[in-house]
Amino acid sequence: MLELKNICTYYGNIQALHDISLKIEEGDIITLIGANGAGKSTTLMSISGIIPPRTGEILFKGQPIHNLSPDKIVALGICQVPEGRHIFPDLTVAENLDMGAFLRKDKEQTTKDLDYIYDLFPILKDRRNQPGGNLSGGEQQMLAISRALMAKPQLLLLDEPSMGLAPLVTRQIFDIIKKINREHNTTIFLVEQNANLALKVADRGYVLETGRITLHDKASTLLADEDVQKAYLGI
Amino acid sequence: MDYFVELFFSGLTRGSIYALIALGYTMVYGIIGLINFAHGEIYMIGAFTALITSTVLSIFGFPLPAIVILTLLASAIWASAYGFTVEKLAYQPLRNAPRLSPLISAIGMSMFLQNYVLLAQTSDFLPFPALIPDFDFMEPYAGFIGSSDMVILVTTTVVMLLLTWLIKFTRTGKAMRATAQDRKMAMLVGINVDNIISITFVIGSALAAIGGLLIASHIGQINFYIGFIAGIKAFTAAVLGGIGSIPGAVLGSFILGLTESFATGYVSSDYEDVFAFSLLVLILIFRPAGILGKASIEKV
Numbered sequence: 001m002l003e004l005k006n007i008c009t010y011y012g013n014i015q016a017l018h019d020i021s022l023k024i025e026e027g028d029i030i031t032l033i034g035a036n037g038a039g040k041s042t043t044l045m046s047i048s049g050i051i052p053p054r055t056g057e058i059l060f061k062g063q064p065i066h067n068l069s070p071d072k073i074v075a076l077g078i079c080q081v082p083e084g085r086h087i088f089p090d091l092t093v094a095e096n097l098d099m100g101a102f103l104r105k106d107k108e109q110t111t112k113d114l115d116y117i118y119d120l121f122p123i124l125k126d127r128r129n130q131p132g133g134n135l136s137g138g139e140q141q142m143l144a145i146s147r148a149l150m151a152k153p154q155l156l157l158l159d160e161p162s163m164g165l166a167p168l169v170t171r172q173i174f175d176i177i178k179k180i181n182r183e184h185n186t187t188i189f190l191v192e193q194n195a196n197l198a199l200k201v202a203d204r205g206y207v208l209e210t211g212r213i214t215l216h217d218k219a220s221t222l223l224a225d226e227d228v229q230k231a232y233l234g235i
Numbered sequence: 236m237d238y239f240v241e242l243f244f245s246g247l248t249r250g251s252i253y254a255l256i257a258l259g260y261t262m263v264y265g266i267i268g269l270i271n272f273a274h275g276e277i278y279m280i281g282a283f284t285a286l287i288t289s290t291v292l293s294i295f296g297f298p299l300p301a302i303v304i305l306t307l308l309a310s311a312i313w314a315s316a317y318g319f320t321v322e323k324l325a326y327q328p329l330r331n332a333p334r335l336s337p338l339i340s341a342i343g344m345s346m347f348l349q350n351y352v353l354l355a356q357t358s359d360f361l362p363f364p365a366l367i368p369d370f371d372f373m374e375p376y377a378g379f380i381g382s383s384d385m386v387i388l389v390t391t392t393v394v395m396l397l398l399t400w401l402i403k404f405t406r407t408g409k410a411m412r413a414t415a416q417d418r419k420m421a422m423l424v425g426i427n428v429d430n431i432i433s434i435t436f437v438i439g440s441a442l443a444a445i446g447g448l449l450i451a452s453h454i455g456q457i458n459f460y461i462g463f464i465a466g467i468k469a470f471t472a473a474v475l476g477g478i479g480s481i482p483g484a485v486l487g488s489f490i491l492g493l494t495e496s497f498a499t500g501y502v503s504s505d506y507e508d509v510f511a512f513s514l515l516v517l518i519l520i521f522r523p524a525g526i527l528g529k530a531s532i533e534k535v
Binding site for chain 1: 406409410412413416417419420421422423424425426427428
């Protein structure tokens with residue numbers, strides 16, 4: 001479904017990604033793990049077109065997207081929940097969700113999807129008229145994921161959904177991620193520092209080290225891998 | 236007492252015009268963090284467009300109400316085209332440049348537009364036709380509020396209500412707020428940020444042009460330099476109310492308009508600017524973010 005071919009991304013003169021190649025099949029949960037500053041978020045920003053790669057190709061369903069603007073990429077069905085959630089703080093919860101559906105014209109279906117979201121996260125319904133900035137961290141993460149879902153994505157990019165959340169809330173978020181993948185056949189590309197958690201839900205995983213992919217395999221194999229255990233799982 | 240009421244209404248009239256211009260400053264600042272110094276010139280161009288359109292239409296013998304409406308539309312559209320073009324030419328290429336660059340570009344644009352109108356229209360004050368007649372039903376109140384003051388107040392109120400509706404309830408308005416709050420995230424939900432910025436400039440320019448037309452008809456003359464003074468005053472009003480805040484711009488404008496009006500009436504017209512800018516200095520000392528502005532901490 002999504003294929004990165006030899007991506008190199010730069011911040012000015014500094015190269016952040018070296019020759020990244022990876023493949024995501026439809027319906028999969030794929031995870032990208034790595035330490036701080038390895039280039040995980042940069043990879044997602046390259047896919048979303050915010051920091052386009054300088055060389056290399058990104059293909060979505062066989063069609064090149066690395067030259068498209070971010071809004072065109074969203075229109076194709078690739079949505080990102082960025083690190084730190086980035087809720088619009090002065091927009092209400094309902095307005096935040098409406099912004100998720102910014103490119104959609106099908107009003108009736110959008111309303112139905114909104115009801116589905118409120119079913120999934122009743123707390124968002126209770127707080128729909130409150131500014132997004134007033135929510136707690138866990139609620140903001142729910143809102144951020146919901147906002148992305150409102151766009152009806154085919155591929156959902158999640159950047160550190162567990163960051164700064166209590167373990168119980170993290171588990172809840174991950175259950176929802178699995179549910180979205182199962183029920184809607186939404187392909188998920190999950191970036192995580194919490195490798196243990198990510199590899200448990202994922203089908204396959206890639207390991208990123210200082211801008212290079214050093215390993216990729218089935219998630220279960222990576223979980224059992226000695227080097228991965230030492231470096232990322234703290235075993 | 237009558238004198239006080241008269242000054243009060245004249246202050247409101249001034250405030251309305253400042254508000255129409257200040258909104259453009261504050262909306263643009265809110266969305267891209269730029270003080271658009273060329274905004275006063277857009278207001279001036281709006282006034283000139285109104286002068287040309289109304290003159291041409293009256294030559295062709297259009298009735299007055301038609302002239303007023305067509306002139307309003309023409310100057311709003313033409314000034315919007317200028318605002319749009321200025322943004323595309325002078326600001327968009329500098330979107331990722333250091334903050335000072337677009338600011339300098341804005342000052343350059345302001346000078347360019349002033350001199351361009353100076354060359355095209357001479358530096359003389361040109362008489363502007365009174366587009367707003369003296370209404371009969373306003374006769375009893377003529378002592379303290381003129382017909383054109385009334386029209387300015389009503390028009391401004393209607394325009395403000397429309398703007399509030401647009402920003403609060405339409406998807407475009409929400410997208411404008413979203414872009415102002417978090418531009419990168421706005422891109423990630425699929426908002427074409429460049430379009431939203433263009434729309435902001437177009438709306439701001441149309442509001443300024445309406446202000447230009449109204450005040451030109453009220454005062455009865457215009458020249459190429461009117462945009463500079465009005466622009467500085469409206470900018471002051473926007474800062475007074477808290478730059479970036481839409482209600483703040485309106486509030487700041489009315490406070491500034493009333494201050495100037497009372498200073499002129501009770502002290503001397505020579506001192507109106509002294510009072511206006513003293514007020515600004517006081518506000519900035521005691522509430523640096525402006526009356527309704529949020530104090531924000533600059534992250535390093």
